[in-house]
Amino acid sequence: MEPENYKTLQVSRGFTYRYFSVPAKGSGNKTILFLHGFPNADTDWRHQVSFFKGRGYGLIVPNLLGYGGSSKPTDPAEYRQSLMSKDLVEILDKEGVEKVVAIGHDWGAYVAGRFALFQPHRTEAVGFITVGHVPPSLSPKFELEPSFEITKKRFGYEVLGYWEFFASLDAPKVSMDNFETFFNILWPDDPKTWISDMAPLGALRKALEGKKVLPAPRWMSEEDKRLISEPILKNGLEASMCYYKLHVQGFGxxxxxxxAGKAEIPQPVFFLDATDDFIAGEEYFMTALGHTESPVKKYCKNATVKQVKVDHWVMLHIPDKLNDMLLEWMETF
Incomplete structure (x- = not known):
C-alpha cells in the first residue's frame, strides 16, 4: 500500500483519521470501504487492495478510530457507531464518493453493518468477513453473563469469556507485558487454541499472566508478523480495546x-462464515449474542453466504480465494 496514497482528515468532532485512498478508474467502477478489526490495522487488507486496485476499483481503507495513525481516544463512548459512521461519511465526502461497498472483518464487520444501518443512502452493499450482521439490540443494557451460561452449556466453553478480560482496566498492560503469548494466542498455530486459551472465562488472563508458551503460527509469513506486531507495539492496546468496553459498559x-429496531439491510450482502473460527463463526458468536437463527438469513434478503473451513484470519489464510469470491459477488450488482 503505497505511502503516497495515504491521507489524513480531521473530522468535525475533532478526531483525525489516517486512511489509504485511490479513486475508481472509469465511471462504472465501485468504491470499496475496507474496515479492519481488532487489534490490527489497514494493512490487513493489502492483498485485497492490490487485487481490486488493479481492476480499477476505488478504495478507501482507514485506520479506524483507536488504531495506527488515527486518533486514539480512551473513552469507550467515543466509539459509538452513530458517531463513527458520521466520521466515515466525512471521509467519503472528502474523497468525493457518494456510495461505497462497505466490507469489514472482525470489529470492522460490526462497523460496516452499523454504517449500512445509520447511513443507508451512502451504502451500495455490505460485506461481512467472519463476523456476520449483528442486529441492533432491543435492550438498553448489554449483559455478558447470560451468554456465558448459554455458550458454556451448548459448546462447553464461554465463547465471549475473553470480553471480560479485554474490558478490564489492566488488560492493555497485561497483554503488552506478555506480548509473545498474546500474539500466539490471537494468531494461533492451531485454531482450537481459542477453545482452550482465548474464549473461556479467565483463560486468556491465566495464559498471559502465566506467560504460557505456545507455538508461533507457522502459517504466517515474517512480513505478516512484522506488519501486525509493529503498530501494536508502537501504539499499545488501550484505545483499541475500547471496542469491547463499548459493549460491556452499555454504550453499544x-x-x-x-x-429503533431497524435491522434489515436491503442492499446486496456478502457473508463469509469461517467454520474454524471458534469464537466469531456465526453459530458461536450469534448464539453468544442470544440469536436463535442466522441474522444474515433473517435480515439480509439479498445475501450471498459462503462457508469456508478456515480460522478467523481469512485475509491472511486465503487471500486469493477471498478476492475471487468478493469479485464474483460484486459483479452481480
Missing amino acids: AEDDQLL
Whole structure:
C-alpha cells in the first residue's frame, strides 16, 4: 500500500483519521470501504487492495478510530457507531464518493453493518468477513453473563469469556507485558487454541499472566508478523480495546436505540462464515449474542453466504480465494 496514497482528515468532532485512498478508474467502477478489526490495522487488507486496485476499483481503507495513525481516544463512548459512521461519511465526502461497498472483518464487520444501518443512502452493499450482521439490540443494557451460561452449556466453553478480560482496566498492560503469548494466542498455530486459551472465562488472563508458551503460527509469513506486531507495539492496546468496553459498559446497546429496531439491510450482502473460527463463526458468536437463527438469513434478503473451513484470519489464510469470491459477488450488482 503505497505511502503516497495515504491521507489524513480531521473530522468535525475533532478526531483525525489516517486512511489509504485511490479513486475508481472509469465511471462504472465501485468504491470499496475496507474496515479492519481488532487489534490490527489497514494493512490487513493489502492483498485485497492490490487485487481490486488493479481492476480499477476505488478504495478507501482507514485506520479506524483507536488504531495506527488515527486518533486514539480512551473513552469507550467515543466509539459509538452513530458517531463513527458520521466520521466515515466525512471521509467519503472528502474523497468525493457518494456510495461505497462497505466490507469489514472482525470489529470492522460490526462497523460496516452499523454504517449500512445509520447511513443507508451512502451504502451500495455490505460485506461481512467472519463476523456476520449483528442486529441492533432491543435492550438498553448489554449483559455478558447470560451468554456465558448459554455458550458454556451448548459448546462447553464461554465463547465471549475473553470480553471480560479485554474490558478490564489492566488488560492493555497485561497483554503488552506478555506480548509473545498474546500474539500466539490471537494468531494461533492451531485454531482450537481459542477453545482452550482465548474464549473461556479467565483463560486468556491465566495464559498471559502465566506467560504460557505456545507455538508461533507457522502459517504466517515474517512480513505478516512484522506488519501486525509493529503498530501494536508502537501504539499499545488501550484505545483499541475500547471496542469491547463499548459493549460491556452499555454504550453499544444505548446507541442501538437510535435505530429503533431497524435491522434489515436491503442492499446486496456478502457473508463469509469461517467454520474454524471458534469464537466469531456465526453459530458461536450469534448464539453468544442470544440469536436463535442466522441474522444474515433473517435480515439480509439479498445475501450471498459462503462457508469456508478456515480460522478467523481469512485475509491472511486465503487471500486469493477471498478476492475471487468478493469479485464474483460484486459483479452481480
